[in-house]
Amino acid sequence: MRTAWESIVAPTGLARRYREQGWWRDATFSEDLRESAAEAPDETAFLTWRQREKRLIALSFREFDVRADAVAGALQRLGVGRGDVVAYQLPAWWETAVLMIACQRVGAIVAPLHTLSGSFETERVLAATGAVACVVADEYDGVGQARQLLEQAPRLPSLRHRIVIGDAAATNAVSLDDVFYGRHSTVERPSDLVPFGSDEVCALLMTSGTTGESQLVAHSLNTLYAVPRQAPAPGQLRALTSGMSFVSAFRMTLHATWRGVPTLFSDSRSPETWLDLIEEAKVTELRTSPRMLRTLVEEQRRRARDVSSLESVCSFGGVIPPVTLSDVRERLCPVVRNVWGMTECGNVLTTAAEDPPEQASRSLGRMGQDGGEVRLEPAGRAHHRGDVFRLHVRGPAVCLATVGRDSGQVRWSPDTDDGWLDTGDLVTPDGTGGLRFVGRVAERIGDAWQVPVTDVENALLTHSGVEDAVLLPWPHTDGRETPCAAVISATPLELRDLRDHLDRLGFRELCLPTRIEHVTEFPRTELGKVRRKILLDRLRERAAVTAG
Structure with missing residues (x-):
């Protein structure tokens, strides 16, 4: 039996405490965008690189707001409303960000699907979430997503609308291209919308499933909001190499509704493309994974670009091997930070720019400034590393619940263990006040x-x-x-x-x-x-x- 998403809400006491501490609020990202569009309509909200078109697209706050209204109106006319789930499998395009805000305006919960997920995984997520609509590109990266969705549809009784960006007619799907691309002469702000509150479920994110069954992670607007915001800084540009379906990029996309440091996304994973973008756009902060760092270094070694604009590199998604860190510092940027986080809780631990250069390869870092806490529970010993601990976290950025993708049952909620979430990670103290990663509980090898x-x-x-x-x-x-x-x-x-x-x-x-x-x-x-x-x-x- 599938979980009723409206039944998942933040405990009253928890919501009150985080509001009093300033981490949570009553406002929404949709309202942030309205305010930004009114104050600085022509200012760039974010940039996206379109590989097929070979061009960099800058979306202003005015365009962002107007197009979100247009798509919200189109969804409303399709009968999509409060509490419905809208899934999408889209690259890091500006259309993805517009859809996210449009869904907030009609009160629909979004369920982003990773672009590398195959039909087996996507069908199970569509079934598990009870999605009433799914938005895909006609084709992306050699995969005919529209035809794949057409084939899946008969087995998904909840799915009422197949929405395709691009050639929708080929699969008899719904096209919203006219509203996405502003082809109507005028766009009226939709009325009678029933957006959800900031403590209700607004997104169902997928865990990576690297060590077991994937889970659906239920976040609210507030759990996604609860991170320190960067003040506007002229000349600063952040770049993120992951797709928008991952929690760091998902948060960053939502925070693009606010006038902070703009972010550059790309629908290409090519290291050649990314190095060219860093050089041409003068990126100042790069956020990426250890795997991507290795390929960037290899490409930079093959053909060097001018990456002198980079002031810092932030690595997430895993520990940086020492050999990779050395190459990154030499060929990309001397300032490298490591960030540890999860889909369930955002970024919790981080090394600092002032730490010793090698710190990013030997430590996950220390607690950040997001109001989170950690708890360590003994979990045995590791060879030459001493005591090992199982890492638990809690805080305002921790999700509202985790739900088994296939079972449909809630596995964890803040009512469990006084809000402490077992991350499944094994750590040991790094000797400088931070934590060193040992491995995942599901990856553990050995007995005593x-x-x-x-x-x-x-x-x-x-x-x-x-x-x-x-x-x-x-x-x-x-x-x-x-x-x-x-x-x-x-x-x-x-x-x-x-x-x-x-x-x-x-x-x-x-x-x-x-x-x-x-x-x-x-x-x-x-x-x-x-x-x-x-x-x-x-x-x-x-x-x-x-x-x-």
């Missing part, structure tokens, strides 16, 4: 002693023959759970090569892999995170076939 998964993976990357490596749990013949190294390499490596390399670096015997598996690529999320469960299942199937 736990293998420091991240440390071993980073160490494997320093082997000259290893292009990429992931450590996975594997049953040993004696019944123990031991490390298996899945590696990508130009030439086959022997297990002894890896073990000797780690031994020379000072790792104990129980940290050394007992098995090696060669692969040509890792299954990844759009942020570049390895989908470990899928990888492990594939390797186990391969091993079973070989054994049989």
Whole structure:
């Protein structure tokens, strides 16, 4: 049975406390946009690069507001209203941001789908959310999304509207291109709208599902608002390389309704394109993933661009390997910060610009300034790292609930454990007041002693023959759970090569892999995170076939 989204609300006491502390409010992002459009109509809200058209599009606050009104009116005429779920699978286009605000104005809950999600995942999310409408591009990145949605529709009884940006006629879908692109001579502000309150569910975000079943994460306008805002700064431009469906980009898109530092998005993941944009647009702050940083460094090494405008690089989505950090500081920007966060709680920990240069590769950082708290619960010991703790967080940016995608049941809410959310991450103190990442609980390897998964993976990357490596749990013949190294390499490596390399670096015997598996690529999320469960299942199937 599917969860009734209107039943998920912030506890009264929690809402009161965060309002008194100034983290939550009664206003909305839609109202922020109205105010910005009135105060600075021609000022740029954000920029998007359109790869197919080879052009950079700047959307002003006036255009943002007017087009959001037009799309809200179109949704209203389709019968979409308060409490309905509108899903979308769209690139980092300005149309995506407009749709997000339009849905807020009609009171519809948005459910963004990652652009790299295949039909199996998207259909399950559409079913789990009970989406009444889904908005897709006719085609993107070689995938015919409109035709895929047409094929899924008969199995989705709640889906009333297939909305296509581009060629909608080819699949007999609804086209809203005229309202998106302002082809009507006049746009009237829609009336009789029933937007939701700032403490109600406004978005259902997907977790990456790297170690298990994906979850739906229910956020309100306030849990998405509760981060410090940057004051306007002339000449500053932030760039974010992920799609708008990820929580950092999703928040940033909503905060683009306010006159702060503008953000640049792109529908291309190409490192060549991104380096060109950094050079041409004079980006001052880059926010990206460790995986993307590696490809940017490789491309910058191949053909250097002028990236001297960069004042800082902020890495999220995983720990930065030391070898990558060194290359980034040399070829992109000397100031590199690491940020830890989750879809469920936003960014919680961060290193600081004034920290030692190597800090971003050895620490998740310290508590930020978003009113959050952390709690550490003992979870055993890791080799050469001492005590390991399970990380819990709570604060104004933590979601209203997590819901099993397939079960449809609430797994966590703020009523659980006095608002403490178990992140599933294992950490250890870094010795400077911050926390060092050890691994995910679902990735843990070992019994009484736990293998420091991240440390071993980073160490494997320093082997000259290893292009990429992931450590996975594997049953040993004696019944123990031991490390298996899945590696990508130009030439086959022997297990002894890896073990000797780690031994020379000072790792104990129980940290050394007992098995090696060669692969040509890792299954990844759009942020570049390895989908470990899928990888492990594939390797186990391969091993079973070989054994049989």
